Structure formats: C-alpha cells, structure tokens
Amino acid sequence: MNYSEDELLPISALADIVFCERRAALHRLEEIWQESVATIEGHHLHDKVHAGESESRGAVRIARGLRLRSLRLGLSGVADVFEFHRLEQGAEGIVLPDVSGRWIPFPVEYKRGVVRHEESFECQLCAQAVCMEEMLNCRIPAGALFYGLSRRRKDILFTNELRHGTEEAAILLHQVVNAGITPPARYEKKCEKCSLLSQCMPKTAGGGKSAAAWLSAQLEL
Ligand code: SF4
Structure with a gap:
C-alpha cells in the first residue's frame, strides 16, 4: 500500500519515534x-550544510538540501547532503544530467557531537536512501553520518535488518499519528x-504511577 502525498510525515519524525514513541x-x-x-547547535549545523553550494570533487558530485519523498514509507523531507559516486565502467548505476558515466547516490546526514551509535540516526539516514531509491529507481547500499564536533564520519550499511527496522518505524509513526493518542511517559x-x-x-x-502515589510522594517532601 502506498500513502498519498497528503499523508506524508517528516523523515525527522521517524528519528523521533525510533528514539521514543512519546517524544x-x-x-x-x-x-x-x-x-x-543541543537542538540549537543542530539547527545551525544543518543550516550551514544546506547553505553550501553543490560541488564536484573528482569522482564525487555533491548536492545539498535535496527534497525527498517515499509514498511507500509515507515520508518526506530534505536531505543534508547527497553525494553521487562515479562507478567503474560497465557497472550499473544511475545517469546524471550533463555528465557521462554511471553513478551511485550516497546520503550523508550531519549530526552534532561525536561519533556514536544511535539507532534513530541510522533509521533516518536509511529512510533518506529508501526515498531516493523510490524516486530514482535504484539501489543504495550505504551512506554516512557526519559528526560535527569530532568532524568524523561513520559509514552505515543499509542492511536488510536496518531497512526492515526503518519500515517498521514508519508504520508505527503513521499508527501513532492516526490514533491521535500520546503514549504515557516511562523514565529511561x-x-x-x-x-x-x-x-x-x-x-x-510516568506510566504506572497513579496520581495518589505522586501526591503522597510530594507530601512526604
Ligand atoms: S519518555 Fe523520556 S525520551 Fe520519551 S519524551 Fe519523555 S523524556 Fe523524552
């Protein structure tokens, strides 16, 4: 089943739901x-990345702020950076306007802080790849998360497991939004x-805490 354009939700909300349904x-x-x-620094980092020009570095072409959408996932958004890597002669890839050869897209999402494992970031990056695959009818095997503070990037392979997790998260996001009910808080x-x-x-x-228990705890202070 495909979603309609009116039903699309932001890719950034996917990162939210992987982190916490309530959030x-x-x-x-x-x-x-x-x-x-943290969020203000994150906005500044994204603004800086999007303000950059598209460029070409040898066998890599770089596009910034590309609009993406997937009707299958029901998501849309703007990618920080999409690199296009030139492939060896004879390899299968997409064609770019006004340039020879075949190319493979490679999404790069900018994050503040230092390199770390964040499942929500990986799903967000994977969703960008799935959007581009649907739009260009291609297969994207990998992308990268770039961490602003350490200025290091971490390559992410779009494994079947990550793709499955991303699809499940997109389904859950639509379910939560359509249900219109905010799940209870649970401290972690x-x-x-x-x-x-x-x-x-x-x-x-938090969930499971009754108002009476909360009041009793407050009165004991
Ligand atoms: S439960 Fe925790 S992670 Fe979720 S929204 Fe509340 S504070 Fe944030």
Missing part, C-alpha cells in the same frame, strides 16, 4: 517543542538527553 507524539500531536543547546536513561524532559516529566508522571 514523536508530543511533537506531532501536541506540537510541543523545546529548544536546548535516554530521557536525560531528551530535549522534552522538562515537559514530559517521565519521573513524576
């Missing part, structure tokens, strides 16, 4: 946004790096 719902359903130093270690921590209050209002 995605707070953003998409309740329109709660909270900037932190990851909450400490969530920009919505102060609005979400997972320690006091």
Whole structure:
C-alpha cells in the first residue's frame, strides 16, 4: 500500500519515534517543542550544510538540501547532503544530467557531537536512501553520518535488518499519528538527553504511577 502525498510525515519524525514513541507524539500531536543547546547547535549545523553550494570533487558530485519523498514509507523531507559516486565502467548505476558515466547516490546526514551509535540516526539516514531509491529507481547500499564536533564520519550499511527496522518505524509513526493518542511517559536513561524532559516529566508522571502515589510522594517532601 502506498500513502498519498497528503499523508506524508517528516523523515525527522521517524528519528523521533525510533528514539521514543512519546517524544514523536508530543511533537506531532501536541506540537510541543523545546529548544536546548543541543537542538540549537543542530539547527545551525544543518543550516550551514544546506547553505553550501553543490560541488564536484573528482569522482564525487555533491548536492545539498535535496527534497525527498517515499509514498511507500509515507515520508518526506530534505536531505543534508547527497553525494553521487562515479562507478567503474560497465557497472550499473544511475545517469546524471550533463555528465557521462554511471553513478551511485550516497546520503550523508550531519549530526552534532561525536561519533556514536544511535539507532534513530541510522533509521533516518536509511529512510533518506529508501526515498531516493523510490524516486530514482535504484539501489543504495550505504551512506554516512557526519559528526560535527569530532568532524568524523561513520559509514552505515543499509542492511536488510536496518531497512526492515526503518519500515517498521514508519508504520508505527503513521499508527501513532492516526490514533491521535500520546503514549504515557516511562523514565529511561535516554530521557536525560531528551530535549522534552522538562515537559514530559517521565519521573513524576510516568506510566504506572497513579496520581495518589505522586501526591503522597510530594507530601512526604
Ligand atoms: S523524556 Fe523520556 S519518555 Fe519523555 S519524551 Fe523524552 S525520551 Fe520519551
């Protein structure tokens, strides 16, 4: 089943839902946004990347701020960078306008901080690849996450497992948005790096905590 253009959700919301279902719902359903130093630095990094010119470096062509969409995943967004790598003669790849040879797209998503494993980032990058595959009718085997602080990039292979996880996350995102119900908070270690921590209050209002238990704990203070 394909989604219609009107049903498309942002690729960035996919990263949210992989990180935490409640976070995605707070953003998409309740329109709660909270900037932190981390999110502001992230916006600046993306603005800087998108403001750059398209360029050509040897066997690599670089395009910035490409609009993407996948009707199969029901997602749309703007990619930070898509590199196009020239392939060996005879290899299968896409054709680019006004240049000879065959090319393979390679998405690069910019993140602040230092190199680390973040499943949500990998799914976001994979979704960009799936969008481009659908738009250009090609297969993209890998991409990279570029970390601004360490200025290092980490290559990500789009394995069947990652593709499956990305598709499942897209389905879940549409289910949560269509249901219109924000899941209850549940405190986990990851909450400490969530920009919505102060609005979400997972320690006091987390799932399974009754109002009476919360009141009793407050009165004992
Ligand atoms: S604070 Fe925790 S539970 Fe609340 S939205 Fe963030 S990650 Fe999810």
